[in-house]
Amino acid sequence: MSDHQILLASRPKGMPDATNFSVEVVTLPELQAGDVLIEPTYFSVDPYMRGRMNEGKSYIAPFEVGQPLVGGAVARVVESLTDGIAAGDLVTGSLPWATRAVVPGKSLKKIDASLAPASYYLGILGMPGLTAYFGLLDIGNPQPGETVVVSGAAGAVGIIVGQIAKIKGARVVGIAGSDDKIALLKDGFGFDAVVNYKTAGDLSAAIAKACPNGVDVYFDNVGGDVSDAVIKHLNFHARIPLCGQIALYNTTDVPMGPRIQPMLLTRSVLMKGFTIGNYQARFGEGIKQLAAWVGEGKLRYTETTIKGFDKLPEALLGLFSGQNTGKMIVEV
Amino acid sequence: MSDHQILLASRPKGMPDATNFSVEVVTLPELQAGDVLIEPTYFSVDPYMRGRMNEGKSYIAPFEVGQPLVGGAVARVVESLTDGIAAGDLVTGSLPWATRAVVPGKSLKKIDASLAPASYYLGILGMPGLTAYFGLLDIGNPQPGETVVVSGAAGAVGIIVGQIAKIKGARVVGIAGSDDKIALLKDGFGFDAVVNYKTAGDLSAAIAKACPNGVDVYFDNVGGDVSDAVIKHLNFHARIPLCGQIALYNTTDVPMGPRIQPMLLTRSVLMKGFTIGNYQARFGEGIKQLAAWVGEGKLRYTETTIKGFDKLPEALLGLFSGQNTGKMIVEV
Numbered sequence: 001m002s003d004h005q006i007l008l009a010s011r012p013k014g015m016p017d018a019t020n021f022s023v024e025v026v027t028l029p030e031l032q033a034g035d036v037l038i039e040p041t042y043f044s045v046d047p048y049m050r051g052r053m054n055e056g057k058s059y060i061a062p063f064e065v066g067q068p069l070v071g072g073a074v075a076r077v078v079e080s081l082t083d084g085i086a087a088g089d090l091v092t093g094s095l096p097w098a099t100r101a102v103v104p105g106k107s108l109k110k111i112d113a114s115l116a117p118a119s120y121y122l123g124i125l126g127m128p129g130l131t132a133y134f135g136l137l138d139i140g141n142p143q144p145g146e147t148v149v150v151s152g153a154a155g156a157v158g159i160i161v162g163q164i165a166k167i168k169g170a171r172v173v174g175i176a177g178s179d180d181k182i183a184l185l186k187d188g189f190g191f192d193a194v195v196n197y198k199t200a201g202d203l204s205a206a207i208a209k210a211c212p213n214g215v216d217v218y219f220d221n222v223g224g225d226v227s228d229a230v231i232k233h234l235n236f237h238a239r240i241p242l243c244g245q246i247a248l249y250n251t252t253d254v255p256m257g258p259r260i261q262p263m264l265l266t267r268s269v270l271m272k273g274f275t276i277g278n279y280q281a282r283f284g285e286g287i288k289q290l291a292a293w294v295g296e297g298k299l300r301y302t303e304t305t306i307k308g309f310d311k312l313p314e315a316l317l318g319l320f321s322g323q324n325t326g327k328m329i330v331e332v
Numbered sequence: 333m334s335d336h337q338i339l340l341a342s343r344p345k346g347m348p349d350a351t352n353f354s355v356e357v358v359t360l361p362e363l364q365a366g367d368v369l370i371e372p373t374y375f376s377v378d379p380y381m382r383g384r385m386n387e388g389k390s391y392i393a394p395f396e397v398g399q400p401l402v403g404g405a406v407a408r409v410v411e412s413l414t415d416g417i418a419a420g421d422l423v424t425g426s427l428p429w430a431t432r433a434v435v436p437g438k439s440l441k442k443i444d445a446s447l448a449p450a451s452y453y454l455g456i457l458g459m460p461g462l463t464a465y466f467g468l469l470d471i472g473n474p475q476p477g478e479t480v481v482v483s484g485a486a487g488a489v490g491i492i493v494g495q496i497a498k499i500k501g502a503r504v505v506g507i508a509g510s511d512d513k514i515a516l517l518k519d520g521f522g523f524d525a526v527v528n529y530k531t532a533g534d535l536s537a538a539i540a541k542a543c544p545n546g547v548d549v550y551f552d553n554v555g556g557d558v559s560d561a562v563i564k565h566l567n568f569h570a571r572i573p574l575c576g577q578i579a580l581y582n583t584t585d586v587p588m589g590p591r592i593q594p595m596l597l598t599r600s601v602l603m604k605g606f607t608i609g610n611y612q613a614r615f616g617e618g619i620k621q622l623a624a625w626v627g628e629g630k631l632r633y634t635e636t637t638i639k640g641f642d643k644l645p646e647a648l649l650g651l652f653s654g655q656n657t658g659k660m661i662v663e664v
Contacts, residue, residue: 223593242597254594258586261555265574265605273597 038075044122115291132160139241144169152221154181302326370407376454447623464492471573476501484553486513634658
């Protein structure tokens with residue numbers, strides 16, 4: 001059996017194309033103690049991977065030229081020299097773009113495919129789903145009748161945040177940047193109102209109009225001017241889970257903005273940064289609840305699936321021309 | 333028996349003097365249902381009262397010209413038409429500068445003078461003590477061996493915050509603005525290190541030096557540049573109780589500064605604004621614990637006492653020429 005890897009052949013200038021990738025036949029090493037031989041069945045392709053194709057410092061290390069790309073994947077275990085992982089198990093992890101690979105067992109996490117389709121562990125039951133679940137419920141703690149605002153609302157995390165907030169009985173207001181996304185969020189995912197930050201003009205006024213009772217929870221995926229506008233409308237005892245800050249990703253200088261502490265002080269507001277790693281011990285609880293809501297039809301989730309290992313580059317490139325609705329998955 | 337009030341005779345320009353006050357003989361009204369006749373025994377004079385002598389919008393309403401000044405006081409109940417308050421009780425409240433007064437019973441809180449001297453309810457067992465207690469313990473939650481930084485460290489709240497943090501086994505670093513204050517905090521109140529923000533030069537470097545293990549709790553009494561410098565040195569999972577923001581008091585524009593959300597996000601930091609009113613239901617617990625620590629000699633508290641009702645203006649003016657060490661009290 002011959003195994004294949006897809007390598008980063010060269011770093012793209014601007015939009016990447018097929019010439020930035022190459023396929024290589026590899027011979028797998030012998031398994032050492034602790035190793036696992038895996039065969040990926042589903043790969044996730046995500047916008048952040050474009051950044052890893054560049055050289056230079058970012059919030060995540062770049063891919064190496066001449067080495068396989070790496071991304072979230074579900075795999076079947078072929079052979080294992082790790083306690084607790086056995087042939088036939090399904091696992092997730094950050095895995096090389098390869099038809100089979102030998103990886104350390106400790107980098108893998110077993111999944112339960114009886115709860116939901118295995119590919120869901122790359123989205124709604126994976127990092128985006130768990131980030132939404134713990135950030136919203138543990139920090140935001142929305143109550144029935146409260147108003148929850150989520151920025152980056154049409155993103156993988158935001159779209160789940162809004163739906164969970166609806167399940168909890170809150171009024172949900174999204175902030176997104178295109179009319180298509182706004183229609184999708186309102187008509188497809190039950191958001192009560194959505195503000196287009198690109199066309200709103202006076203964004204603060206648009207948020208005030210969309211939130212006549214003020215803002216009780218602000219799930220912040222973006223930071224910057226959008227957040228400045230939301231923070232003006234916080235209610236007493238509001239909560240702000242800090243999930244993403246676009247300003248982080250592209251700058252080394254500290255950006256300036258209006259000071260938020262006076263507002264947080266006078267309204268007794270809680271703001272808390274988090275990463276999903278903080279909740280590792282509770283992933284099981286989150287996956288079980290998210291899977292139950294999916295099963296009950298309370299949580300909608302959409303995937304675009306492309307078939308074939310060799311389609312991975314094409315699927316990744318497709319993200320940038322809008323070929324996906326919801327999560328983009330490659331089925332091997 | 334003739335009763336006296338001290339009125340605001342005129343608004344001061346710059347530093348107030350004796351001509352801004354006048355004494356008036358008053359005839360007390362009949363008690364109505366719900367009223368209490370009180371005789372103040374101790375008055376608190378505080379720097380914030382200077383601001384109330386000005387006209388114009390601030391974070392607290394101005395005193396009225398021709399009306400008595402009002403401030404924190406302990407009083408003995410002479411007669412009561414309020415359920416739960418009886419003649420002979422000791423109470424605290426925001427009371428007029430008067431030898432006796434008729435006030436609504438619901439504006440008063442009974443105190444227990446067996447726990448500590450009655451005047452302590454204007455300081456360590458009053459707003460400053462409770463603010464330090466709940467802000468530090470409920471939001472900051474310092475652990476043994478952690479580093480707690482407090483700004484405005486020599487203020488009524490800061491000096492208590494530092495001592496409670498020491499009781500909890502933390503390393504305590506104060507930030508203050510004079511060498512006298514720094515000597516007092518280190519030699520008199522057991523602070524491990526104190527940074528003079530006025531003379532430090534590179535404040536961020538000075539904080540780094542004073543906090544070799546980073547900052548786990550930052551009790552923020554001041555905001556602005558001082559806080560910017562501390563926030564650079566936060567540890568993962570740090571906590572920031574927001575207690576005061578000087579920027580609030582003198583400006584109507586929103587001040588600009590470096591955005592803090594990226595730092596809070598990447599370090600999973602909690603920031604929470606609070607006012608002491610949030611903890612009203614737990615005041616009893618706080619007073620009991622603070623009184624116990626005072627009794628055990630773990631919590632030091634100093635007062636400067638001036639005797640005589642007619643000395644109230646002089647005592648207030650004395651605050652601005654540094655005539656007090658610790659809390660300034662007028663004993664009637």
